[in-house]
Amino acid sequence: MKNCFRNASEAFILFLFLLRAYPASAVEYAVPNSGSPYVSFAELKNDQILHVPTGIRVTMEQMMETIATARVIYIGETHDNLESHRIQLEIIRHLQGKGKIAVGMEMFRRSAQQDLDSWGSLSEAQFKKLFHKNWGMGYRLYQPIFEFLKEKHIPLLGLKSNKETEELLRQGDGIGSASLPDMDEGDLYHRMSAMSVFGAHQDIDSSRPYRMLVLWEEAMAQTVAEFLKNPDYKDWKLVVLTGGYHIQYGFGIPKRAYRRVPHPYITVLPTTAEIPDELKDREMNVKEVSIPLYAADFAWKLPYKILPPNRIKLGVGLEELEQGARVRSVTENSSAAKAGIKKNDVFLMVDGQEVIDVDDMVGFLQTKSWGDTIVIKLRRDGSEMSIEAVLQKPEDEK
Template identity: 35%
Template sequence: MPSVVHTVPAALFSLLLLLMSGCAPPPLGNPRLPYPGGQPPEVGEIRHLATGVSVSQGEMLAVVGDARIVYVGETHDNPASHRLELAVLQEMSRRHPGNIALGMEMFTPSQQGVLDDWTAGRLDEKTFLKRVRWFEAWGMDFDYYRELLDFVRREKIPLLGLNAEKSLVSAVKEKGLAGLSEEERQLLPEMDLDDPYQRAQTTAIFAGHDQGGRHLERFLQIQTLWDETMAANVAAYLGSPAGSGKRLVVVAGGNHVRYGFGIPRRAFRRLPTSYTLVGTREILIPEGKEESLMDVETPDFPMRPYDFILYCAYESLEKTEVKLGVLLGTDAGRVTVEGVVPESNAEAAGLQKRDFLLAIDGEAIGDTFDLIYAVKQKRPGDRGTLRIEREGKEESVEVLFREPRPMGSHGQPKK
């Protein structure tokens, strides 16, 4: 009987030699994008990163709706991010009626009573924004969030404040964790400061900036405080009687969600449960939006940024804001003009330094918020009537809200 000779393929033989020599072969592919696809992504395309498969929004929502927690990482000033958040919340509400809640980075637990009043329909928009101190505490244009929060109120979906209290963040910024008082330490969540990916991201943000090691460590502490606090509040709610059986959509900035080492991993440490990550990536940057991008070289993390990613343009709000053009202060509880911006609507209307601002369009100005909110409702071409007091005498001033002049380099108006 003839002998049979088994030959070993060259590639397999090389692999065996590597194994016998104790050397492992290089990794195959990219763990972040194992199936990168043959074509660059297009605006509006949604990809499931684990498989490289492009899906419709409906197909994505059908999958993410199965998770108990859906984390949506946003670009704060991109309307495309906010449309994605609304779509996710609407689908979760449809799939799990009466058993869904929304947690937001933009609010804190101390504001929970106001959030409950909003959900119950007991507050109008102006009162809500005033009570949560929106412009001081968050600062982003409310137009980005209006549709999401209107849906919450309409459907009476529980709204949760997740973020760390501003006073505690300020204390850590000023003194660091080591300098906190015992009372302040009692307010801290369980803190894991040793996550290598969190540190790598924080280091990348500081790269090229002469901030010094102390500033880097301080910012790492603050970033960890934000993430650990939000994670603790996520786990606490879902583990409570109020959250029993509920599913949660979490809306936060991309750096708190992307790659999973921010809020998601820290929440899972406290409450192991199913979750998915959804987010956006801007691939079309219109002229004028480049300066809004963070100039950060992201470390080569070994995990996917999201489970599903929407490739989008870096959009702007479809409106033109107007400004009054004054510096505001208070004197004896009244709002006063501390300065008038040259070539502004205020200057054109004749406002002067030390004028007291009493009312706008018949609505009393009790504090700076009242004026800011009223002006934000104006559009180019609108008019407003200011009731002022000047040198002890009351008078009315008519303001024409003109469109802002285009800005040139260094923030100077173009001639």
């Protein structure tokens, strides 16, 4: 074959151009197995922990020895998976026994910090209101973590952006504003990964949700950086609890925090290779892309477990309010219908217990049995009243 290059450097320059001509998502550039080069996550057994860069399976104790070298430990989650929260608590327990730690959570906004600083003196009802205001439903998923943090007096930090900042971004008024954190939208792989989610929904303008995603992650990273620069926390570690997407591949919160304050950190990614058939409807529609990065430092294989189904039902559809729960719908011939509960009634108390949100009502009902009578204090058309309801099993369940 005739050599058409005058010298090796000319050939190398052309080689570089050819490399750049390849799409960034080309398989040749990807780490196999969605970011795990040696072992596919699907090969792991439940509760096995994988050190992703080496493909070596490790024990909890061995992982914790590595984690001990980090200032920040990011632990991802699938929000509704009880197993994710179980291992988050396991790691927190272990770290708390070794030294001083604080915990930052995506579930609270930065604006909640004043309340979080005094949360040890808040009643459970007050704290649940704070959680509901910042995150919405799901308090029961995190309750064991909250109880441990409160018992051990572990500081809790709100990570997520404030509503006002998000509204500035939505309106376009915040572009370049001092109200926004420093925002980096230039990470090619982060954008590719995000568009694999947003791009699966062709009816939306993907640029807007992408900017909001960046804002969320930059705000959380800013909180991490402020912790690292705070002399009061000089000898402390920070555990960050957030959705797995925000830490996977490292280009979300970890990279953005490191950009602000270089520091040693570790990412732990709970992973579920198989979703039970009855939970298939919770799977996200995501287009596959190839990312040339490790998925995490450690992957922890877990089953997918959610809160048990509601055994006792009143027969209403509820929606969240700032306080209480409004009736959206009443099922025909249900206990609620027979008791005279109507659409737009607002539940305030049940058997003397305050109804802060839908979770409260659902959780309370699960402590009851069919045939029990409950007393609901509600507001209807501006007036308060109490209604007795007998919990009767639906005809189709008898």
